[in-house]
Amino acid sequence: MFPAPFEYHRATSIDETLALLAKHGGDARVLAGGQSLIPAMRFRLARPAVLVDINALHELSYLREEGGMLAIGAMTRDAALETSALIASKYPLLADTSALVADPVVRQSGTVVGSLCHNDPAGDWGVTALAGRAQIVIRNASGTRTVAIDDFLVDSFTTAVGEGELALEVRFPTPPPRTAGSYQKIERKVGDFATASAAARITLDADGAITGAGVAIGAAGPHAMRVRDAEQLLQGAKPTKELIRAAADAARALADPVADNRGSVEFKKDMAGVLVGRALIAAIGRLGVEGLR
Amino acid sequence: MNISVTVNGKPYQRDVEPRTLLVYFLREALGLTGTHVGCDTSSCGVCVVVLDGDRAVKSCTMFAAMADGHEITTVEGLVQGGKLHPLQQAFWDCHGLQCGYCTPGMLMTSYALLKHQPNPDEPAIREALSGNLCRCTGYQNIVKAVQQAAAETNAPAPEPVAT
Structure with missing residues (x-):
């Protein structure tokens, strides 16, 4: 066609x-x-x-840390994150995501900001942006504004970018010490839309208690969704198998997927929980805490 | 609109409708039918061409207008001086194809891979080709072919024979 x-x-x-x-x-x-x-x-x-x-706007193709944030420009392609030493060393959540978007050839063209602006219910970057508490910088003829990802994702295929506006960049807060994340996804084959997906970003204090928790799921509603109940359970607690199971159950309860040939509603709700559990275990595992599986 | 592109080193100027997809431009406007149309929905990878020397793109999911001013390499551009490209020779030697339909895309995706990673290991090759579908080979010999081409490309030039 x-x-x-x-x-x-x-x-x-x-x-x-x-x-x-x-x-x-x-x-x-x-x-x-x-x-x-x-x-x-x-x-x-x-x-x-x-x-x-906007492909000729090379000034919008960048990955840079400034003011405690990682800024990703509107023309920065997924492959740039996948091959970046900075992303590999400091942003495991973003590294995971960039390696799972579509397929390797598509990632040589597709952009992070473009994916966020498309806001597909099964898209990858919205999930990661929620867990990572990202912000989007939007410009129009009269100025620039910054929108939290929670307010940016309005509805399926609809964002806070209005008529006459350009999403300039997405910003992820630079992880504080003892912070790690993980992105998990089930797909029928490479390049298919996610059957289910989840992202987690965890900060631990010196005693091993969780001082920061970001949890989100994808392909489980009109757009990527923050699992607030899971974040509240995790905040201040020490990671245990029971805690992770409870956070996963919060994702199961929130998930509101659509049945299709990727799976039934029941299966996808369960997978939202399974993937939240895996993302938490992987993120916390990256901080050296094992034995949660 | 009028666009200028360089395809396999040769400049072309053509009028196109903005909605013309690159793969149809290559095949129908330029007659370069080595690039195939498969799923036509960005899933199968048979239409992969290389943009500006090292970026693999699915030409069914790019407008010809976006290529204006750019350089494109298609499978027809791999042969140099009548000699098969090391990748093509390796696909031949390793039996990296059966029906051949996916081969142009496999070659061009591999070509871009070797530009970025001259020495990929087997998992890296399998990952790089994961957006290219082959329904005949089971991929084994395609992976072998890319390994052979990488080894040959990286091999030191043969010592001149003493006379």
Whole structure:
């Protein structure tokens, strides 16, 4: 299938991008890696009249730490995270995620910010962004604002990015000492949408108690969801098998998946719990605490 | 719109509709039918071409307009001076294909892999090719072929024979 006809603009600056987006309003979509948008257009699930291609904006392709945050630009591709020494050494949650998005060829084009803006219910980055307490920087002609990921993910395929706006970057707080994360996903085959997915990010204090907990699940609702009940259970507690089981059960209770040929509602709810458990065990294991399996 | 691309070292200028997908541009506008169309939905990898020397892309999921000003390498660009590329020779030697439909994508994904990782181990090869489907070979000989090509590419040049 071919996409419906559209008008193509290749932007050469952020200002030009914003001007084009302002001019075309709701008719326009930003084209970054295109790995979600182009298939959606081919299936006629999306029919933007105007595409503003930002692939030439090399200034939006970066991974940099500044002000206690890791900033990932709008044109930073998944493969850049997968091969980054900084990500491998300090951001295991992001390293895990970047290695599980779609397939290795798709990751050479797809972008982190583009995936967040697409906000597919089964997308990977929304789950990780919730667990990692990310923020999105959004710019329009009159200025820049920063939106917490919880407010950014509005509904399936809908985000806080409004007409005339460009998501410039996503920022992940740099992990404090004794912090690790993990992303877990079940898929029928490489490149398929997740059957279920989960992310966890845990900080331990010197006594081994949890002082920071981020837990989220994917493919279990209209978009990635924070498992607040699990986070509250974990906060202040010492990791035990029972605690992890309780956090996993909180994910099972929250999960509201749709049955399809990847699995029944019952199976997917269970997998949300299983994967939260695995993500917690892996994250805490990375901090040297074993014996939770 | 008018686009200029360099494909396998040769410059082309063509008028395209913005919605023209790169794989159809290569096959129908340029007549380069070595790049295949498979699933047409970014799943199978038979349409992989290499952009700007080292980036593997699924050409069914990229607009030709996005390639304007860029360099593309397709399977037709692998042969140099009438000699098969080491990857092509290795696929031949190792029987890395049966029906051959997936082969252009396998070759181009492997080509980009070797640009980034000249010496990949077997798990790295299997991972890199995990977005390329083959329904004949069971992948064993494809992996062997990539290993052989990597070994050959990295081998020191033969010593000149003393005369």
